Amino acid sequence: MTLALADFQPAPQVIRPQTTVTGPAMPFIDAHNHLGPFGGSWSEKEPAAFFDHLSGTGCVHYVDLDGGWGEDVLDDRLRRFKAYDPDRYRVFGGVDWALWPEEGSAFPEKAAARLEAQATRGAEGLKIWKPFGLTVTDDQGQRVGVDDPRLAPIWETAGRLGLPVLVHVADPVAFFDPVTPQNERWEELSNHPEWSFPLPDYPPFETIIAGFANLVSRHPNTTFIGAHVACYAENLAWVSALIDACPNLYIDFSARVAELGRVPRAARALFLRHADRILFGIDSGPDKATYAIYARFLETADEYFSYSADPVPGQGRWMIYGLNLPTDVQRRIYHDNAAQLFGLKTAAHQSGPSSHKAAKTERVL
């Protein structure tokens, strides 16, 4: 008898507490998200619809990283969403790497000047997307390393302007391995072959992540946000050491609850040790169901539950465990760290579970 892997959907028979969580227990800042094309199609809707929806989630401030898709995208988001509700929304700018061949050796300085112009128009951070370190090339057609010293003007300009730089480089470690039966992301990579970055066409994961560590440590006056658990959620000891070594580094854990939740003791230790340096964000639009899963992960001691609403979770066939974080740590991660980093004065700052009615927990055995 054989069974296709895709058809295997075992129902756990273990009896364990199951907490119904409908959303974060307190007002929160989503520090890593998008309005589209990632994050749904909110950018095509009226801002009023977006902010109405946001109010129903408990999110008091939303960071949209999409400004780097182009100057026109940035201007559209500023004109429509930022202008509509400046206290609840900010958008990051970006670097247009495609200009390097035509601008030659002047590219880094010109990119820094463009960033300054974006900030003048209203961009409140810089987002670096994952082609950096993977496929970005210079005017000679050579792949550019994440720690390429020629790019210093960009990072130093961000620091001078007080713009945090949110960096996503590399991807899950398994995306750099051959797609064999031993690859723990086999199903995901077989569904998305374009996410596979094997040698020799791409640099090793280790090269990219070492470049990221160099980048952050060489620019201490610039604040970096290491997206997706500093891009190395599989190695929390490495992440913790980098946070220790670099006071200018924050991390977010968007799209990495699956990784963290399968090593709950190490993840909890990381969150307690670095409670002031971790930002909340979900990277999949202002999705209420996803906010609820993240809240269950942070707030409860539930065991062996799915990190996904899908019957077959997308990032690997395993279950996760809640971190049961103390309330004061939750508050820093949900809200206070980002409020401090972004200089937010208007967002709700409360000493306990808020009047936000969405959050409700209920335990059943």
Ligand SMILES: [Zn+2]
């Ligand atoms: Zn993202």
